[in-house]
Amino acid sequence: MLGGILAAMPGAVAQGLLWGVMALGVYVTFKVLDYADLTVDSSICTGGAVSAVLILKGMNPLLTLVFSILAGMATGAITGFLHTKLKIPPILSGILTQLGLYSVNMRIMGKSNLSLNSNKLSQPTVISLGNVNQSILISVVFVAAVIGVLYWFFGTELGSAVRATGNNSHMVRALGVNTNSMIILGLILSNGLVGLAGGLLAQFQGYADINMGRGAIVIGLASVIIGEVIFGVRFNFAYQLGSIVCGAIIYYIIIAVVLQCGLQTTDLKLFSAVIVALALSLPLFKNKMLKHKKAVVAEKE
Amino acid sequence: MLKITNLQKTFNAGTINEKKALTGVELVINPGDFITVIGGNGAGKSTLLNLIAGVYLPDAGSIILDGIDVTKQPEYKRAAMLGRVFQDPMLGTAGNMGIEENLAMAYRRGKTRGLGWGILNEERKYYKEQxxxxxxxxxxxxxxxxxxxxGGQRQALTLLMATLKKPKLLLLDEHTAALDPKTAAKVLQITEQIVNENNLTTLMITHNMKDAIRLGNRLIMMHExxxxxxxxxxxxxxxxxxxxLQKFETVTSGEFANDRMLLS
Incomplete structure (x- = not known):
């Protein structure tokens, strides 16, 4: 069994890196903007579908990722519009876009699963299961680039305004910033990253599937939380972004281990949900433990 | 400087919770005025400030700020001309961001934000001095x-942020009410200092009658x-x-004993 686990590691790391890109997108909405955006469950598939369709049409696989990003951005803009202009609550705005996108994704792909059979492609995909080690290297480059862009953006005037909007929108408006625009911008940025992750993922696994994004938000949250719990919120912003990607890798390593231990792939959704529920409730338990400790100490004194 | 004509605002109109907050406010503020605003709870003081700031839009009337009709302008647009400090110390600053980051955002009030760095190195020296x-x-x-x-430090910082880029009008909404007396006095002293040094036109709500009398060159009382x-x-x-107190008694015909207590 140990051998099986070791053999599964490279694949798990590669998957973790790719989902890490998506987790960075989730971080932008969930942590920076304080907006629980459920669009991602579908926008990741939109990114994958766009990339797959364009590759099958003969476009350069690397270039298709640009369109994956743009498609993802468009989905974020729709959620932002629903929330800021039509005043629909955040979660519901995301759910509506997510639901609507199911039909859109089907239209893009024409069927529920598009295979990128490498033998029939004119050019090899950017990354693929056929060469996991190389895929890991290329994914690291993508992750580094994304972290670099986010680090730069959130240091700019505009990025600062987006961060402040998630922190205290009241103040930001008083300082002359249109907070609605900042929310839309954050959602566009976030879903652009999710779209990119979708495109990469479709190329890596060799297909785009209508269900590929189901539960994506949970994986994203798990990565963000695992990263924060293990690596802590310290040092600079780039460190925090890096810890999220590491969180995603750890998540996929755990998944690989439990699969080797005999869990069915269909059990994974429940497993993920339980992990995230536990992780989200961690601060509560931490507080209770602290209080308990203090009470014990006080009693002794 | 600021001209308010027949300003009216009713909250929850047509429901059981209907509240006529403003019933026709007329006010002209001259450049350099430092006005203190007093009045009992529900007199409409905060509503007046919020309407000037654009947090809500009025039902009727007009607000002309420095020659510009801002009656229907969104809050973030007119913010270019206004400096604001709120009663709640948490509202004026972004807690998860650094002191310099907060100042840098305030320094860019009214400016279009682009992709330049959020804080430039030469700004830091200026922030330090301030x-x-x-x-x-x-x-x-x-x-x-x-x-x-x-809370006191945050309020002092908010005050600095509100005036870092000189506003046409400074709006202070009971900004010392949530602080302990010693801290409140300190923040008030800083307020005086900043307002006098920059000769700022100011509208300050307060619950403290002594402060209302001591500070500023003009005092207005609101009721209903x-x-x-x-x-x-x-x-x-x-x-x-x-x-x-006597004036207050006259306008309320002595009905609101509670308000009197609040004011004294």
């Missing part, structure tokens, strides 16, 4: 997260959504708390 004037030791904690500051008393110059200087 923070040093608060005399709270914040000048050595530029990168500290604001959530680590006390209207300005019922407007006094300035020499007349204001010779004012006593007892005069204000």
């Amino acid at each position: 923070l040093a004037m608060l005399d709270l030791g914040l000048e050595n904690r530029l990168t500290s997260k604001v959530r680590l500051l006390s 959504g209207k300005i019922v008393y407007d006094i300035s110059g020499e007349e204001k200087k010779s004012l006593h708390v007892s005069d204000l």
Whole structure:
């Protein structure tokens, strides 16, 4: 069994890196903007579908990722519009876009699963299961680039305004910033990253599937939380972004281990949900433990 | 400077919770005026400030700020001309961001934000000088997260942020009410200093009658959504708390004993 686990590691790391890109997108909405955006469950598939369709049409696989990003951005803009202009609550705005996108994704792909059979492609995909080690290297480059862009953006005037909007929108408006625009911008940025992750993922696994994004938000949250719990919120912003990607890798390593231990792939959704529920409730338990400790100490004194 | 004509605002119109907050406010603020605003709970003081700031839009009337009709302008647009400090110390600053980051955002009030760096190196020196004037030791904690500051420190920082880029009008909404008396006095002293040094036109709501009399060149009293008393110059200087209480008694015909207690 140990051998099986070791053999599964490279694949798990590669998957973790790719989902890490998506987790960075989730971080932008969930942590920076304080907006629980459920669009991602579908926008990741939109990114994958766009990339797959364009590759099958003969476009350069690397270039298709640009369109994956743009498609993802468009989905974020729709959620932002629903929330800021039509005043629909955040979660519901995301759910509506997510639901609507199911039909859109089907239209893009024409069927529920598009295979990128490498033998029939004119050019090899950017990354693929056929060469996991190389895929890991290329994914690291993508992750580094994304972290670099986010680090730069959130240091700019505009990025600062987006961060402040998630922190205290009241103040930001008083300082002359249109907070609605900042929310839309954050959602566009976030879903652009999710779209990119979708495109990469479709190329890596060799297909785009209508269900590929189901539960994506949970994986994203798990990565963000695992990263924060293990690596802590310290040092600079780039460190925090890096810890999220590491969180995603750890998540996929755990998944690989439990699969080797005999869990069915269909059990994974429940497993993920339980992990995230536990992780989200961690601060509560931490507080209770602290209080308990203090009470014990006080009693002794 | 600011001209308000027949300003009206009703909350929850047509429901059981209907509240006529402003029932026709007329007010002209001259450049350099430092006006203190008093009045009982529900008199419409905060509503007036919020309407000027654009948090809500009025049902009727007009607000002309520095020659521009801002009656229907969104909050973020007119923010270019306004400096604001709120009653709740948490509202004026972003707790998860550093002191210098907060200042840098305030420094860009009214400016279109682009992709240049959020803080430039040469700004830091200026922020340090400004923070040093608060005399709270914040000048050595530029990168500290604001959530680590006390309520008084946050309020002083908000005050600095509101005036870092000189506003046409400074709006202070009971900005010392949530602080302990000693801290409140300190923040009030900083307020006086900043307003006088920059000769800022200011509108300050307060619950403290002594402060209302001591500070500023003009005092207005609000009651049931209207300005019922407007006094300035020499007349204001010779004012006593007892005069204000008496005035208050007259306008309320003595019905609101509670309000009287709140004011004294």
